[in-house]
Amino acid sequence: MIEVRELTKRYGNVTAVDRLSFDVKPGIVTGFLGPNGAGKSTTMRMILGLDRPTSGSVRLDGKEYGSLAAPMREVGALLDAKAVQGGRSARQHLRWVAQASRIPERRVGEVLDIVGVSEVAGRKAGTFSLGMSQRLGIACALLGDPRILLFDEPVNGLDPEGIRWIRTLLKRLAAEGRTVFVSSHLMTEMEETADHVIVIGRGRVVADIDVETLRQQVSGAQVRVVSPQAGELAPLLQRAGASITHGEGAIVVRGLDAARISDIAADHRIRLHELAPYRVSLEAAFMELTHNTLEYSALVREEARS
């Protein structure tokens, strides 16, 4: 469990993180989403005690990072996979991390196997591709078998095979009861992996919502209608409480379901050529969340009520 409370970080007059509050619960994968510069990495550095918050606090299973007896046995993190001195072999790199955290050295071989870099473990880390570096970084995070895991953009640079692998890994770690917090700037990367997402924009929480709830909110909520008598239909639907947007050769109806629209049309002998749920991808919803202030405050309110 990670508890972030009123966390704020200012660099000079740039407010990177602005009174952020959220919980990251164990047993599920929590996505941490936001566009470039939203403050994801800064938040993660503060969780790990690397950057000192301007104000606010972070608790990890109730404790401050700095007071943990052996931090890497309780919290594992991948921040920047390329932030490794290139002259050391992967195995030596993991060895020093293990020693620093009082982790038995046999664990080094285990995590190398887990991430699948055993065969190149003797090679200098500086010669690794980005994908291999990501795997080494993940090995490092898993080294202490920690209850809490943080990954900053772990999918970066991985090929489709690697992406599938990491999704499976994240889910398995969560299924084991761990707290798994993963950042990304793409909703598409998260929608199949995360159970819950915390979306931030310009350092503030924009949405803190279950992926399933978000999915329901964005799809099914709108219906696309094609009718040769759209001009007659629209005011009727509006009178029944719908809001209408006009698209190319169709209208998009919000606030009424397909059955109601069909009934209203039939009552007024209006012909319908097409009547279909208007699907908004989660990615589009995410874009809306981070770019449209009105939209996201509405969503946050809805979430708060539920």
Add this chain to the structure above:
Amino acid sequence: MTTATSSTPTTAPIAARTVSTPRVRFRDTLASEWTKLTSLRSTWICVALGILLALGFTALRSAAIGNTWDAHRQDMYANFNPVTWPLDGTLLSTIALVVIGVSVAAGEYTSGMIHLTLAATPRRGQVLAAKATVVAGVTIATGLIAVLGMFVVSQFIYESAGMPTASLTNPDTVRVLAAMSVLAAVFPLMGVAAGVLLRSTAGAITTVLALSFVPEILGGLLPPWWQEHVMSVLPSKAIAAAAVGHIAPQPAYHAPAIAAVLVVGWVAAAFGAAYVVLKRRDA
């Protein structure tokens, strides 16, 4: 590259974890810093260079003096001392050893690996102390080999040139050689502190080498007042005074005991500043 197979268990299930988490001790941090230092080839290159440069320089210089000994024994070599003269080679080994000290700290900032180091050990003072300890260990050991090597090689050359020689059984000699070995760690340690303060390898190396060489280059040119009151306080003169002041005093040398205090003061000041900055600044 092989992909992790799904048959490999990811990690032990959480229930299998040991409940108690043993606290990380200083010796764990020390072991990890030792692994870091010794697993980089550049460390060993610097150690080898530190020894070879010192030996090479001293051998050449001793041979040159031997060749012209008879012509200049009365003037240029009037204050020849067979114990202290061979030790000028340490000036060159200092360069290589400072690179080790600086890399240990600044190298982690330039690579970004400092995040991992401080995440593993949030007690930053403990990290700094461990870094200082391993750098002192390696540089003192290297210093000892270089100093003994320079001494033995030069005595051999002096003897064959018919010059005065010194013996390793003389307590004064032993004191000089021991002091020089230990003091070989001073500039590398200041390199660790400078690396933390400046976070730049090039910047820290330049700063520390300037501090060590400028007095040597400028020193003799300055008026006596400057020698006694300014040069004498600088670390390079304090190191020399602490090591050889008792047998070869100079205007720019304080008494050995005072010089030793000055040396410790310089190192302590550098680490004090590094500690405060490391503790306060974002990683």
